[in-house]
Amino acid sequence: MTPKTKILIVSESPVLPTGIAETTRLIFGNLLDNHSDRYELHQIGLYHSLAVAEPKWPIYATKTVEGKDGETFLAPDDLHGQKTFQEIVSEVRPDIVFAFNDPQRLHHLCVDPNERPYKLILYLKTDGFPIPADAGRILNKADLILTMSDWSRSELLSCCPSIDPDKLDYLYSPADTSRFTPVSDVEKMDLRDALLPDWMPRNAFLLGWVGQNRWRKQVWILYKAIHYLRCGKYFVCSDCGGVSLFDWDPLEGCHLEQAKCVLESRPGYKYDACVHCGSGKIQSADPLGDIFLWLQMPHDDPLGDWPLHRLEHGFAVKRGEDVYYTEGCGLKAALAPTDMPTLYQLWDCLLYLSGGEGFGLPAWEAMCSALPVIYTTHSSHAEFLGMASAGLAVDGILQPEGKTGFWRMIADVPNAVEAVRKLYFDRELGRTLGSHGRSFVQQYSLKLQGELWHRIFQGRDRRVYPTGSRTRKWGDTPKRSNAGAKAKELGKSGCSAWS
Structure with missing residues (x-):
């Protein structure tokens, strides 16, 4: 019988009402539903408190401290599992550590491969830039780095050019199309x-x-x-369809339909023409x-x-x-x-x-x-x-x-x-x-994305793993509407292109 792959997840607790927690539930809940005989899951649950869901695998909460009034708080020096990880990793002895968070909150997990007995997979939630260029050297210690979008991947590479591009790719969150459905x-x-x-x-x-x-x-x-x-309180232009707002004065609680001072409108604006095209064909909304x-x-x-x-x-x-x-x-x-x-x-x-x-x-x-x-x-x-x-x-x-x-x-x-x-x-x-x-x-249903994650965890789709071969590159372009071509082009050109 093939031994189960043991995964230690380091992420926000799956009981929480957050986006990271929901994505964690989707990835690993689906993994257990379809491949329960192949995996043993454990998780260091960050911010483990308000519960809106029942966990399907063991959760190890991070450390807490007691305040002067007896109230319990999360320990600042273990907020991202810095201390708890050292204890649990030696106890669980995982084959894979899967860490899902902002890049700056994962540095303590980035250990040289020759100093750890497990594979390290980072799933990065990158939502802003600049990211310090030196972060690339730290993140490179992982075996595989995945971002949640091509935009994030491009952003990360542009800010941290030292990241090994062969280790970096992106993978969308699974889409729960069975639970989230349209209605008549x-x-x-x-x-x-x-x-x-x-x-x-x-x-x-x-x-x-x-x-x-x-x-x-x-x-x-x-x-x-x-x-x-x-x-x-705005005009609509009959020529270009643009909207021109009457400035709002929150101190006086009124709109300045004849501006006595400049707030948001350009100097000298008289509310008599479209601010976008200059046309006088405007109508009050x-x-x-x-x-x-x-x-x-x-x-x-x-x-x-x-x-x-x-x-x-x-x-x-x-x-x-x-x-x-x-x-x-x-x-x-x-x-x-x-x-x-x-x-x-x-x-x-x-x-x-x-x-x-x-x-x-x-x-x-x-x-x-x-x-x-x-x-x-x-x-x-x-x-x-x-x-x-x-x-x-x-x-x-x-x-x-x-x-x-x-x-x-x-x-x-x-x-x-x-x-x-x-x-x-x-x-x-x-x-x-x-x-x-x-x-x-x-295209990104739970079933389809779940199988991609299964292939990753089984070492069949990345060169960092010694066995198997890649059958699909995560960056391959799926079918999409022509209306999205510009968005795709911008996503490939780095973070500044979106400004």
Whole structure:
């Protein structure tokens, strides 16, 4: 009998409601479902706390410390498993260590091959640049380095040219097309009858968001966009279709329809012409009172980068009138993985104006659900959404993050308003884009991606393993729509091309 391949996973605990945890569940849950006789799994579970799922393999939590008031905290010196790994690796004696995280959080695992008895596979969530060039020398100690997109792979190579390209490739997250499925219009209305709050009309046009309140997510733009959509304080150009906003003064709580000072508009602008093409053929927009923003985001997160009540006040939007937070979603409560598909089935569009993503699992799940996505043209999610022609792209500017210097996209709000209006007034367009997304992700189903991971772990598809031969290079181009050719070209040319 062939002995089982023993894998030690170092990743966020699979019980958590995070993208990394969900991807970990998909990869290894599928592995056990289809090849349980071939694998023995163990995991060092980072941030092992709030549980929304039952683990299917043993979890070893990282160390904790007790505060003065008796409250328990994660130990700062073991936050990424630095200490726990040394203990567990000698106990488990794995054949493979699979580490899934941001590159800077994996350095402690990067040991020379001749100093360890196991193969080291790194699965990198790269969502920003610059990455220190010296990181390449450290990451090279792994046997195999995989990123979550071609964009991330190109970004990593451009920032760390010392990385051995023969060790580097990319592999998308599995697409759970069985759990995330589209519904008919009748089924959607039935769900809305059961789940929408009393104040929200059943025929509303719902913009959804899934994510945390973090700087790189740029959630404040969502509040600004819904403000303009619902109040209608902007012009629409009859020639180019562009949107020109009336400046909003958050201190006075009013729009400056005749600017007394320059806020966002160019100096001397008189609100008498399109800011994009200069045409005088402009029309005042009507308020779209049946558009609402639904946020799947903890509203009580003490680490949130924006106080949500301040955003609501600053952009004159109200809970229970303009925006809605998923009931029960908070710091110590979240939806179970089995409940997440229902959100996408309730919505009309995913408004995904994130500043940067290592992959962008909510957009991936939306595509599985045949839900169109309005998205920023920066980082990994723009790659697969563009290739699939599964949504409408929104441009913006790149701005460096204060603490890290990572570049994040600040979405252009007029462009976002234009995109929402296109889907609002052309529902068939939304269905077409959603269908494109659903068709695209079928190429990356749990079954297909699961077999790719199985081949990797069995040493049959990479030259770093001594046996077998490669039957497919992960970077091979799958079938895709012509509309995505530009996105693919940008993805191959490095991170600066997305600016």
